Amino acid sequence: QAYGREGDALDAALATLAETAVVQDGLAAWPGEIETLDGSAKGSESAYGTLTPSARVEGTALATRALLYARTHPELVAQGLELLTDSRDASGTWNAPQATLLALRTLLDALQGGDLSSESTVRVTVDEIAAQPVSLDAGHAGTVQVLTFDQLSKGYNDIVIQAEGDKVAYQAIGTYYLPWSQIAPTSPEEEEVSIEISYEPTSLHVGEIATATVGIMLNRQGSAPLTVLELGLPPGMDLLTSDLDELAAKGVIAHYEQRPGHVRVYVRDLSAEQPASFRYRLRARFPLSAKTQPTRAYDLANPQRPAVREPAQIEVVP
Missing domain, CATH: 2.20.210 (ubp-family deubiquitinating enzyme fold)
Structure with a gap:
């Protein structure tokens, strides 16, 4: 219990925090109306489960943690923890790095402050x-x-x-695969970012070079501090990393990492008014006809609506 002028201000702040909670289906959320410091977009739309906006996860984690520390409004604390549990993605994280960090801290605080003797x-x-x-x-x-x-x-x-028993939190996740022919094209309204990638030529001889052209744009107002591109690579072709080194030196891209099947590229400060485009080259090593890995792009702070592009067919002849 807090006393004095500071205590009164704290009690008033906690009361306001409790009043601003949005409770739905047994879950308490604190939806943000502004973009967070790490770039998470506001989450005013009604969305639960894996589609919960990152800003909503961050706000809910911070609010729940404050009420938890103050040992007040236990029902809202429990409902906030339920929202965080319900919002995990299939990988067990909360999509974005900052949202994951805050959610884990809140859940660990609740675990350390709770009664662990029950079975x-x-x-x-x-x-x-x-x-x-x-x-x-x-x-x-x-x-x-x-x-x-x-x-x-x-x-x-x-x-x-x-x-x-009690104090059991659970989540059910289903995964499935579809052939590309059954996946409907997405519109810009369904993606946080749009990406296009093409290869020229798509038929070449061993030792020849193909050029990949990439274009990306943010489909919302504001800017994305960091956007991640996972660019599918054709098997049997060498990525000429000198092209990406030059792009990084010029500030066109922030960083890149070559991984099995794709190259991960980071782009800073992407917006609708300031899209990005670049090229890089690949050299054919041996003859084959194969497809690249799929290409993905997402705003690191708001990764719930990634852009995914199907693999491209590449043919290399002797």
Whole structure:
């Protein structure tokens, strides 16, 4: 309990914080109306799950942490923690680096300040196929238990989660693959950024050089402090890194990293008014006909709506 003039101001701030919470379906969120310092766009639209805007995750984590430290509004704290748990992506993170950092700090603070003596048992079945029961005790309070069901039936599958005990948080994630022919083209309104990549020529001889041309633009107001491009590379072709070194030296790109199957390029301060474009070359090593890896682009602070482009066909003859 705080006393005096500073205590009154703190109590008033905590009361305002509680009043501004948006509670929906048992989840409490603090949606931001301004862009955060790391560039996360405001999250005023109604979105939960993996589509939760990064700014909403950041705001919810900070607000929940403040109420947690103040030991007030326990129901809102629990609902804020539920929102953070529900907002994780399939990789177990919160999409953007800053959102992930703040969410993890808040969850760890809640874990350290809570009662870890209780025990729980969770049983999961998918279409009456049961997994081994998971026991959650004080020794495993901060451990994520992963159960995988890879023999799903076509169509609907019934997932039943039964928890014996309390303080159990869970998330169900489904992944699937589609052929490119079944994926509808996306519009700029559906992507945070737009990217185009082309190769010329797409048919060449061993030892010859192909040029990749890349163009990227932000599809919203403001700017993206850092945009990530994952540019698919054709197998059997060498990336001429001297081109990317020169682009980095001129400030066209901020940095690049060559990885298996693609090259990751970072671009600073991208906007609709200031798009970016550049070229780099590839040299054919041996004859083959193959496709590149897919190309992806996303705003690092707002990665929920990436641009994805299908692989390109490259043919190399002797």
